[in-house]
């Protein structure tokens with residue numbers, strides 16, 4: 001079946017956290033409409049850019065784009081931006097069941113509200129390895145009052161201006177900023193319907209599948225439904241070995257399905273909360289209400305809102321333990337990884353100062369810069385000098401680098417458009433190595449890494465410095481879960497494996513919006529000679545200008 005959507009992308013005033021602000025909307029909404037399809041369907045989205053002064057591009061997060069690498073929606077990697085006034089048509093097959101996302105992949109536009117869910121159902125004749133009565137979803141985000149232009153300008157300024165902690169946490173696009181703290185020039189209306197908490201109504205005794213996704217720009221969340229255990233059954237479109245949690249840590253770019261049963265005291269309502277974890281919180285938790293039918297949906301739960309795990313400078317252990325517990329595949333759905341890999345890329349994640357005085361994130365001393373001509377077009381059409389063709393570095397000096405200390409405050413990273421070229425069908429291991437930030441104190445942050453165009457196996461999480469001679473023995477080659485986004489914990493390492501079997505050019509990057517624009521990403525290219533004829537709709541910028549004219 002073909003599912004056709006027509007989207008009009010435009011700015012609108014919204015009071016998502018009660019403060020009136022600009023948001024990028026789809027047909028007037030943020031979050032945008034949920035795309036529902038069945039496995040094997042073709043999704044067609046006609047995107048009309050009505051932003052007037054801003055480009056756009058939309059990424060289908062978790063959809064591998066097999067055979068359609070040009071519709072991955074990553075500006076600079078797979079396409080030119082969609083300029084104001086233009087309509088761009090995405091057309092791709094959703095080949096796996098599960099919960100996925102879509103969001104802007106242009107500058108920091110995702111943070112401005114352009115995002116939503118994709119739900120792919122199994123064909124009617126097939127059953128999932130769990131059962132439930134109703135299917136519901138929640139999408140989490142963090143929200144600022146500055147525009148994305150102000151935020152991204154700060155990140156590129158000397159001296160550096162950090163985005164700081166968000167003003168509010170949004171659950172299905174609704175948050176609550178305390179109006180008494182609003183600035184004089186802000187319009188804040190505590191009773192605006194835009195900011196009344198999301199209500200999830202449940203029927204006593206019924207079991208719910210709740211899909212939980214995060215598109216946060218910065219925050220990691222601890223998600224909890226007061227008094228209800230959550231059985232985690234799906235992660236990024238794969239069935240996990242079911243694991244019960246009181247609360248779920250979710251990182252930006254991840255999706256989960258949990259099951260819970262409405263089997264508590266039915267005479268009252270309960271809090272749903274998303275607390276910030278992993279960074280010292282400076283934002284009120286995101287709040288929604290679990291409403292037991294037939295109680296009034298607006299009846300305030302009689303208890304205090306859940307506080308989540310208490311913040312301390314080391315909430316890492318608990319989060320890492322949960323990551324490990326959720327990294328095993330459902331026993332009936334194991335896709336075993338290849339037993340060995342052909343190549344290991346070891347990526348040191350550091351915050352650095354670069355030549356022009358800016359603060360950037362880099363991998364093995366290289367901070368990524370987007371070229372003006374998208375990689376896919378440059379590679380497929382053989383355009384020279386479109387990007388730095390020096391291979392990006394395979395590893396860092398792991399014998400000598402002290403990951404527990406901050407990098408020197410002097411310039412010690414370069415900015416480059418270089419990429420990793422992968423042999424088609426080879427098996428690639430990537431080990432992400434965390435380290436201390438530029439802070440003089442002991443400080444390392446959590447980075448959710450997202451791979452485009454593939455699912456990867458999560459082989460291991462480790463603490464301290466990864467040792468290539470010894471630590472491969474810690475890899476789970478028996479029943480690792482496959483995912484598209486994985487956390488790299490503070491001062492730790494995360495090892496993944498994937499098959500380079502999808503011809504195209506694919507971004508692999510930290511899903512924290514600020515970190516991505518600060519260079520925290522790499523690009524993999526594989527099977528370039530197998531890529532079919534590119535649609536001219538993705539062309540028109542940089543060196544691809546003349547190609548578009550020639551193809552027409």
Ligand SMILES: O=C1O[C@H]([C@@H](O)CO)C(O)=C1O
Pocket residue numbers: 162351437438439445515
């Ligand atoms: O990139 C970042 O910069 C700040 C801080 O390191 C400097 O202000 C922060 O917390 C980041 O994640």
